[in-house]
Amino acid sequence: MPRNVDVPRGAQLWVPVVPVLTAGSPGALDDVGVLFVLGRLREGVTRDAARAELESVMTARLARAGDATPGPHVAVVPFVDYSVGPVRQVLWALSGAVGVLLLISCANVSGLMLARTSVQRRDHAIRLALGASAGDLARAWIVETLLLALTGGGLGLIAAHWMAQALVALAPSNVPGLGDIAIDTPVAVFTAIVVLASALLCGLGPVRQAVSTNLAEAVNEGGRATGSLRTRRLRSTLVAAQIGLSIVLLVASSLVVRSFLNLRQLDLGFSPAGVVTMNVSPAHGKPSTSEWFDELVTQIERLPQVESAGVISLRPLALGAIGQETQVLLEGQPDTPAASQENPALNYEVASRGYFSAMKIALKRGRLFDARDDRRSPRVAIVSESTARRLWPRQDPIGKRLLIPRVDHAGQTNDWRTVVGMVSDVHYRGLDDVRLDVYDAASQAEAEATTLVVRASRNVVAVTSALQSAIKRVDPRAVIDGVTTMDASIGRVMAPWRFSAWTFTVFALFAFALAIIGLFGVIALDVGQRQRELAIRVAVGARSADLVRCVLVPAAWRVASGTVLGLLVAAAAARAIRSLLFGVGTVDPGSYASVIVVVLLVVTLASYVPARRVTQVDPAKLLTRR
Secondary structure (H helix, E strand, C coil): CCCCCCCCCCCCCCCCCCHHHCCCCCCHHHHHCCCCCCCCCCCCCCHHHHHHHHHHHHHHHHHHCCCCCCCCCCCCCCHHHHHHCCHHHHHHHHHHHHHHHHHHHHHHHHHHHHHHHHHCHHHHHHHHHCCCCHHHHHHHHHHHHHHHHHHHHHHHHHHHHHHHHHHHHHCCCCCCCHHHCCCCHHHHHHHHHHHHHHHHHHHHHHHHHHHCCCHHHHHHCCCCCCCCHHHHHHHHHHHHHHHHHHHHHHHHHHHHHHHHHHHHCCCCCCCCCCEEEEEEECCCCCCCHHHHHHHHHHHHHCCCCEEEEEEECCCCCCCCCCCCEECCEECCCCCCHHHHHCCCCEEEEEECCCHHHHHCCCEEEECCCCCCCCCCCCCEEEEEHHHHHHHCCCCCCCCCEEECHHHHHHCCCCCCEEEEEEECCCCCCECCECCCEEEEECCCCCCCCCEEEEEECCCHHHHHHHHHHHHHHHCCCCEEEEEEEHHHHHHHHHHHHHHHHHHHHHHHHHHHHHHHHHHHHHHHHHHHHCHHHHHHHHHCCCCHHHHHHHHHHHHHHHHHHHHHHHHHHHHHHHHHHHHHCCCCCCCCHHHHHHHHHHHHHHHHHHHHHHHHHHHHCCHHHHHHCC
């Protein structure tokens, strides 16, 4: 296969699956476990049409095989969505944040260049008086702008080369091609194009201002650089736009960070700290897998580092949204597939008696599985709180009976299960996905539980080595794979939110810093250009507070207009990152209020510092200066 083929992720060897599924192979599906089907849709075929056809084919084949399983549920997902998952939305959001930051930078540079144009109006007038054309002034500004842009772009590429490594370290591991990220020729060319476009965008206003210099007005201004009212308004508009755009990123950052914190505080229904999981397959020919695992768990629980151990068919967060679902039949309902389909589908798990203790899943009512629940005793089951509320609303689930057609009919049995316990809800399919769980006793079920779950009281790494040694003592030919910890599993699932929280926060802080620098510069420039006016005000009796107020009021209008614009845009932009939010709405009052408070405090400080310099004006010296 070509070097860049990475399906499934990390695969280096592929073998045919058809021989494994050949008719007559005992336990073929148990050997495979889970099948992911990849296909290419014909042109013009929709996903809904493909899903309907797949369900029809599977239902027909199950019926021919004599399987009474209710109709299958098929999900057709685009391969890009499957391979990238939630990270795709993060990358799009990150691209949008980069674009916003670039716009803020362009606005800031344009404002600084407009300020330089105002200061150099007299110089422009002298050049025009000496015979220079408007084109000469425009070319001078364009050359200067391009030189600055190319210098900045070159320094940016050098910095990006080092920052790419940090990006790879922070990014979720399930981003395709993550290890191949590099500042190569296409990236450099794209950067050069963006730099040139940004240079032209930033220099357009200053160039137009320079070439439209009025010779008479500039000469009459003498050495004072007052700037036109139109230029002041343009600079104020740019500052308001910067503040507005920075608020957009600040709000997005606040929403994503709050979502990440909500996830960190989420009750998953179990305690992940200190839990090691691994898939264990015993050698073929064992008379009973459940008895083999009972012996293995007994040996493991004797280890001094182990608090408790158990097995489960599919641990939490193992395959994302994929799991085993089943319909159930309640006592009193007719024993037909149609009747079972009236009940909600349940997440089916096969668990041993030590599993709940190992995961610290809370028992709410009744009891857990114990030594009484063997193949000779009546079949029992445990349900989650949500399952109990849904199947038996406002009733005690203990003692209720249910039938699981998918498992029972496949095993050619018709044993009803009696609910003996109710436990807390567990997030098996995702952090934001709570299903209706039902647990079958591993000592009674036909289905196998082969995922070992161990709670360690000491160093997890040391315990993992001891566990593997214990397994090999029980069965030297046992296959062990998928060794991980629940903390690591949760970390991988939370990676997109953690990545988006970090990136949005960094970009928002950069954007806000640029906006504050732009506001500080504009106010400082206004103070410098209005010194003669302010000196006259002092001469006619204005107080220091009056001078500060006459500087801060225009700045307040800029900030207010930018804040209102930013909040409106942020409310609309938050909908684009709705998939990145958890436990927080797109219009969250707390997030918006905190952003407004921070913006007002920082902007007030940034505005007051240059405005305070007004009180240091000496009207006698300034008014006598020519």
